[in-house]
Amino acid sequence: MTWSRFKDYFTTYLFIIPAFLLFCVFSLYPFLKVFQLSVFEWDGIARSMQFVWLNNFRTGLFYDASWWVSMRNAGVITLLAMTLQNGLALMLAMIVDREIRAKNFYRVVFYLPPVLSGIVVGLVWNWIFDGSHGLLNHALTTLGLAKWTHAWLAEPSTALVSVAVIHMWKGFGWGFVILLAGLQAIPRELNEAAHVDGANEWQIFRKITFPLMLPVFFLVSILTVLGTMQIYDIIAATTNGGPGYHTEVPITRILAAMVGSSRFGYACSLGVLFGVILLAISMVQLRISKWSQRFS
Amino acid sequence: MRRPHQGVVFTLFFAALAALAGCTKSEAPHKGEVLIWHWMTDRDDALQQLADAYSKENGIKVRLELYAPSDAYASKIRAAAQTNTLPDIFSVLGETRDLASFINSGRIANLTAAMDADHGAWRKEFFPKALATTTLVAGNAYNAPAGNYGVPIDVTNIQMLYNKDLFKQAGLDPERPPQTWDEFISDWHKLKAAHIPGLVSGWGETWMIDCFASNYAFNIMGESKVLDTFRGKVRYTDPDWIKVLGLFDTLRKEEVLVSGVVTMVNKTAEQTFSTSKAAFAFNGSWCVNVYKGMNPDLSFAAMLPPRVSNKYPMKIWGGAGSSFMVNDASVNKEAAIQFLKWLSQPAQQVKLSKDTLNLPSNKAAVGDLPPVLASFASRMDMTTHPSQWPVTEKPTVVEAFDKGIQSILIGEKTPQQIAEDVQAVKDQQSK
Numbered sequence: 222m223t224w225s226r227f228k229d230y231f232t233t234y235l236f237i238i239p240a241f242l243l244f245c246v247f248s249l250y251p252f253l254k255v256f257q258l259s260v261f262e263w264d265g266i267a268r269s270m271q272f273v274w275l276n277n278f279r280t281g282l283f284y285d286a287s288w289w290v291s292m293r294n295a296g297v298i299t300l301l302a303m304t305l306q307n308g309l310a311l312m313l314a315m316i317v318d319r320e321i322r323a324k325n326f327y328r329v330v331f332y333l334p335p336v337l338s339g340i341v342v343g344l345v346w347n348w349i350f351d352g353s354h355g356l357l358n359h360a361l362t363t364l365g366l367a368k369w370t371h372a373w374l375a376e377p378s379t380a381l382v383s384v385a386v387i388h389m390w391k392g393f394g395w396g397f398v399i400l401l402a403g404l405q406a407i408p409r410e411l412n413e414a415a416h417v418d419g420a421n422e423w424q425i426f427r428k429i430t431f432p433l434m435l436p437v438f439f440l441v442s443i444l445t446v447l448g449t450m451q452i453y454d455i456i457a458a459t460t461n462g463g464p465g466y467h468t469e470v471p472i473t474r475i476l477a478a479m480v481g482s483s484r485f486g487y488a489c490s491l492g493v494l495f496g497v498i499l500l501a502i503s504m505v506q507l508r509i510s511k512w513s514q515r516f517s
Numbered sequence: 518m519r520r521p522h523q524g525v526v527f528t529l530f531f532a533a534l535a536a537l538a539g540c541t542k543s544e545a546p547h548k549g550e551v552l553i554w555h556w557m558t559d560r561d562d563a564l565q566q567l568a569d570a571y572s573k574e575n576g577i578k579v580r581l582e583l584y585a586p587s588d589a590y591a592s593k594i595r596a597a598a599q600t601n602t603l604p605d606i607f608s609v610l611g612e613t614r615d616l617a618s619f620i621n622s623g624r625i626a627n628l629t630a631a632m633d634a635d636h637g638a639w640r641k642e643f644f645p646k647a648l649a650t651t652t653l654v655a656g657n658a659y660n661a662p663a664g665n666y667g668v669p670i671d672v673t674n675i676q677m678l679y680n681k682d683l684f685k686q687a688g689l690d691p692e693r694p695p696q697t698w699d700e701f702i703s704d705w706h707k708l709k710a711a712h713i714p715g716l717v718s719g720w721g722e723t724w725m726i727d728c729f730a731s732n733y734a735f736n737i738m739g740e741s742k743v744l745d746t747f748r749g750k751v752r753y754t755d756p757d758w759i760k761v762l763g764l765f766d767t768l769r770k771e772e773v774l775v776s777g778v779v780t781m782v783n784k785t786a787e788q789t790f791s792t793s794k795a796a797f798a799f800n801g802s803w804c805v806n807v808y809k810g811m812n813p814d815l816s817f818a819a820m821l822p823p824r825v826s827n828k829y830p831m832k833i834w835g836g837a838g839s840s841f842m843v844n845d846a847s848v849n850k851e852a853a854i855q856f857l858k859w860l861s862q863p864a865q866q867v868k869l870s871k872d873t874l875n876l877p878s879n880k881a882a883v884g885d886l887p888p889v890l891a892s893f894a895s896r897m898d899m900t901t902h903p904s905q906w907p908v909t910e911k912p913t914v915v916e917a918f919d920k921g922i923q924s925i926l927i928g929e930k931t932p933q934q935i936a937e938d939v940q941a942v943k944d945q946q947s948k
């Protein structure tokens with residue numbers, strides 16, 4: 222290799238150094254470190270770590286009931302988000318996609334919740350759901366429905382659903398924006414031609430909108446699953462995982478292991494386990510997405 | 518065209534990366550200037566003024582850096598320990614096992630010699646319970662060398678508070694809070710009849726539940742039996758433990774607790790009590806400052822948690838509120854110790870106490886304290902804390918216990934069921 226050619230190549234690589242460096246330091250290294258720590262027992266302070274093979278994974282998989290409770294709770298919130306949140310997002314996107322007055326205003330309003338901080342949203346909803354002086358209970362009492370009042374975030378029958386409601390309120394704007402973009406990409410001529418042929422709204426939705434929107438639905442569903450399973454900030458600002466284990470989610474369990482009991486290795490193993498589960502779910506969704514697109 | 522040898526380029530590239538990585542400093546080089554990291558937002562101004570005064574007096578610059586909130590601070594300290602960039606003075610926020618781990622890895626200076634110098638002059642200035650929080654005794658469970666490892670800058674304890682105006686409103690004597698559990702329930706009935714909400718506390722933060730339960734465990738079965746439980750010699754299914762858990766069941770059945778307490782953070786609980794929306798609170802001595810900020814007109818007083826048994830004394834959690842540790846690897850170790858010695862002297866302690874309404878750690882600085890704060894100070898002898906016990910419970914068992922109490926409070930499980938659940942976790946951990 223000649224000096225000038227070497228210089229050319231080196232200059233080329235020099236340009237990617239900053240980005241590559243940032244990627245290595247803030248993504249690659251922590252990612253690999255989590256895998257390394259997951260097979261050690263370490264308190265995060267000591268200079269030495271004890272290699273424990275796969276014991277941390279075994280504990281997480283077979284002996285830590287609270288971990289699976291947290292997975293179930295996150296699953297319930299995800300299920301609600303997939304159905305109610307995305308259903309609402311689709312409905313609103315379809316309304317705003319029409320020629321209605323002030324549609325730009327609605328677009329901004331519907332997109333506001335996602336840009337708010339999860340902690341702030343949690344604190345505001347704390348006030349709404351408060352058992353003694355909350356807005357919701359006050360409204361129910363005013364309407365003569367006092368028997369329906371609850372300490373929404375502190376009762377086992379309502380805590381998880383209440384948290385899910387907050388999460389869905391905060392999150393539906395993302396789906397709304399993506400679904401609206403998908404709807405706007407459908408050529409208007411198709412709908413007009415269907416109308417001319419005498420198709421009603423439901424037939425247009427079933428035969429035109431739905432098939433063409435399938436890739437968008439899958440994108441939204443993957444983002445919903447990944448975003449909801451990793452829910453944390455709203456939980457931290459409202460219930461902190463309580464009462465009991467009723468609103469524990471995987472991230473609160475990982476944090477409890479790391480900060481609460483200084484088991485860094487175990488926390489990392491839960492992180493790896495969680496990552497693998499999310500990866501598996503995403504792979505399945507992608508498979509279904511490809512299959513359904515072929516089918517449609 | 519033949520492609521140039523990419524291996525050469527990559528080798529040089531990674532060599533450059535390695536060189537850059539090697540540029541990280543291994544120890545903070547700031548000789549002649551004492552650097553302190555702390556998390557106490559409420560004490561930052563007072564500490565800053567004291568640091569400036571010390572610099573003027575002694576010509577040694579003391580620099581304070583504030584990192585809040587406390588959990589972010591604790592994470593920063595751990596990260597700094599891993600990268601050998603701890604400041605000269607810092608605090609370990611956590612349990613004794615964390616402190617011991619810092620000590621065992623050579624990151625905290627043993628201050629025993631400095632405390633013992635001049636016939637223990639420095640040591641004698643503190644409330645003994647304040648020093649106990651950061652003292653490790655010989656043969657401790659963590660195999661750390663015995664010694665004093667921290668300098669307390671204030672002390673604290675956790676008791677119950679009651680609202681005097683609400684007591685009057687319910688026809689109760691505001692100067693005579695309930696002394697026993699039965700009196701407490703009896704007073705509650707009167708408050709309830711007057712439509713006054715009962716007890717509030719931040720029991721969404723599970724350590725506060727643990728604290729309340731621990732008080733009654735000591736009162737019902739005595740210290741040695743509690744510690745024997747941690748050692749595995751007594752089971753959580755023992756009738757005394759069921760009795761402790763049963764108190765929470767009573768609180769639920771009698772509807773003593775303010776709605777939502779089980780997931781409430783302490784800040785919300787403090788707002789609830791300070792706005793007279795609860796007759797009782799369970800909170801620490803720091804609350805005097807907090808309530809003053811929230812409602813200066815609040816009329817309240819401190820009381821011991823009403824005792825259940827006369828067989829054993831009621832113990833409350835307390836000790837050093839905040840302690841500073843000295844970095845054993847610091848080039849300014851001696852200067853750091855001298856500054857902490859100065860900071861713990863009566864004049865500086867009085868200023869800190871007056872400015873921040875915290876209890877001073879120096880016995881000689883307890884002078885003109887406000888009445889509520891004085892009643893907290895007068896009960897320092899009754900304090901205990903897990904950091905002072907020779908043996909502590911495993912974190913997973915503590916979590917099962919605290920979460921179990923939450924389950925009792927929401928009527929999901931009985932005390933007997935929770936006792937069995939906790940014992941099952943304990944048995945699993947002991948395998």
